[in-house]
Amino acid sequence: MSAPSLEARDIVKRFGRVTAVNGVSFSIAQGDVLTLLGPSGCGKTTTLRIVAGFEKPDGGAVDIQGRTVVAPEKGVNIPPENRGLGMVFQSYAIWPHMTVFQNVAYPLVIRRMKAPELKERVEQTLELVGLQGYGERPATMLSGGQQQRVALARALVYSPGILLLDEPLSNLDAKLRNQMRIELKRLQERVSVSVLFVTHDQIEAMSLSTKLAVMNQGKIEQMGSPKEVYEQPSTPFVEDFIGRVLRFRGAAAETTEDGGVMVEVEGTGARLRVGVSEDRVSPGTPVQVAIRPEDLQVHDGEGSNVLRFSIERVIYLGAECELLLRFGDVTYTHVVSRSLQSELGSTIDLYLPPKQLRVWAQDRAASQQPAISPAPVPGFETARAASATS
Ligand SMILES: Nc1ncnc2c1ncn2[C@@H]1O[C@H](COP(=O)(O)OP(=O)(O)O)[C@@H](O)[C@H]1O
Ligand SMILES: [Mg+2]
Structure with a gap:
């Protein structure tokens, strides 16, 4: 060579x-x-x-x-x-x-x-x-x-x-x-x-x-x-510097047989199953669970790894509408197609696929932003990272 x-x-x-x-x-x-x-x-x-x-x-x-x-x-x-x-x-x-x-x-x-x-x-x-x-x-x-x-x-x-x-x-x-x-x-x-x-x-x-x-x-x-x-x-x-990410604070509850981990989301009683864990998190460890927003899926009703977000506002954008969502202390802007707008109530269920979730020990993630993702600019998902620095 x-x-x-x-x-x-x-x-x-x-x-x-x-x-x-x-x-x-x-x-x-x-x-x-x-x-x-x-x-x-x-x-x-x-x-x-x-x-x-x-x-x-x-x-x-x-x-x-x-x-x-x-x-x-x-x-x-x-x-x-x-x-x-x-x-x-x-x-x-x-x-x-x-x-x-x-x-x-x-x-x-x-x-x-x-x-x-x-x-x-x-x-x-x-x-x-x-x-x-x-x-x-x-x-x-x-x-x-x-x-x-x-x-x-x-x-x-x-x-x-x-x-x-x-x-x-x-x-x-x-x-x-x-x-x-x-x-x-x-x-x-x-x-x-x-x-x-x-x-x-x-x-x-x-x-x-x-x-x-x-x-x-x-x-x-x-x-x-x-x-x-x-x-x-x-x-x-x-993870934070490249692309957008949503973070949920919580505590590791138990590890699963396939090498994953169950996490209790802080202050909500909700549980999330995380497919693979990079960090070693034994039960009780404070953690952050992270997901890329594009991996969230609108879900029909309750289920495992489904979180019920409250819809705080709907902003009509023509082809799409922007939903300002909240789950516990996590706020998040989700864009859905206009056709979905007529079906919206006061909440929306989002499925978080275990394979797309990552868990970090809280102390590793400590230098990061709290569990809030900035609002996206429609059609330009990565605007934040492109403009936030320098
Ligand atoms: N000639 C210099 N004298 C003193 N400090 C410098 C000099 N050049 C760079 N630095 C410092 O070194 C660090 C890295 O700078 P730099 O390589 O320019 O970063 P970047 O290009 O990633 O913005 C910064 O803290 C900067 O202030
Ligand atoms: Mg430079």
């Missing part, structure tokens, strides 16, 4: 008393996109800058295409320009006094590429990012999206093996960001470059990555495919 495009081993970086990066390791295979996802201040940019060579780590090592580019213990530190990386940052940092062509050509000029080949390469790359014909424009006479494409073209023009992207879309408005996100994915597949991508936006992270690393306080909490991380979060932090 060939060496990974990029390998980071146990990177540590301190700024005074702050440990910005605290033992981060990952590897990116050729053509893969690894995303560092996490809240503002968790160490994403610092990690990327260490890979790029703008920041020197206190410990650990980085290999690029099998060659060690930094390892303080061995006295290795190759300067950024010799690491063979392309980079795009949040602020596009394109040069305002140059034309689009000159901006994109710059990395080739400093590599002393001859004119005919240089011109061809620049034009090919402009075409790749959808800017053919824009070469002679002053860089300042471009929209935000176009400027970002120039930055992308400049990063790709000398065909680097690895592209580093630090929140490259976050300065764009929502509509353009969506469009650029899709374009970026197409582009990455077309040139088959390996990418280290940094974002706090979970939609970007989910849709662009082959591998996702969720960071918290300088550490990677979980790494896996977007599907694994979403469907099998390994900590309450990851």
Whole structure:
């Protein structure tokens, strides 16, 4: 097997008393996109800058295409320009006094590429990012999206093996960001470059990555495919950071024969059967039971794992209606189709499939929000995680 495009081993970086990066390791295979996802201040940019060579780590090592580019213990530190990386940052940092062509050509000029080949390469790359014909424009006479494409073209023009992207879309408005996100994915597949991508936006992270690393306080909490991380979060932090979640406080009552656990929901007398338990919860342990809202099913009447929510309000939205629901101290906004509206009474029964429930020991979940999920924006379930941080 060939060496990974990029390998980071146990990177540590301190700024005074702050440990910005605290033992981060990952590897990116050729053509893969690894995303560092996490809240503002968790160490994403610092990690990327260490890979790029703008920041020197206190410990650990980085290999690029099998060659060690930094390892303080061995006295290795190759300067950024010799690491063979392309980079795009949040602020596009394109040069305002140059034309689009000159901006994109710059990395080739400093590599002393001859004119005919240089011109061809620049034009090919402009075409790749959808800017053919824009070469002679002053860089300042471009929209935000176009400027970002120039930055992308400049990063790709000398065909680097690895592209580093630090929140490259976050300065764009929502509509353009969506469009650029899709374009970026197409582009990455077309040139088959390996990418280290940094974002706090979970939609970007989910849709662009082959591998996702969720960071918290300088550490990677979980790494896996977007599907694994979403469907099998390994900590309450990851579960909460990616997607929406409903939490019920309670106490473990007894374990079941198939490795599950019965939980008594606090202050309600209700019992929930949880399929599998990640944490070891012996009877009496305070726990939180968590479920993704899309896994709740409207149920006809009582049954096991069915909770009766009171309907506090119904908000008519045309095709759908939004129900503001309460169960004990848990409030929750559930969207149902309009056709159901005529059948609504003052309560609604929701079935919580045991297999979709996760149980966490209360002390592990202590740093999390109380058992309340924020109201969704209709049609945009993940709005919260996409906008709550940074
Ligand atoms: N040059 C610096 N000097 C001092 N502290 C820094 C510096 N750069 C980053 N930090 C601190 O390191 C932590 C991680 O920052 P950063 O990597 O920028 O996070 P992120 O990109 O995830 O928002 C933060 O606490 C930040 O304040
Ligand atoms: Mg950052």
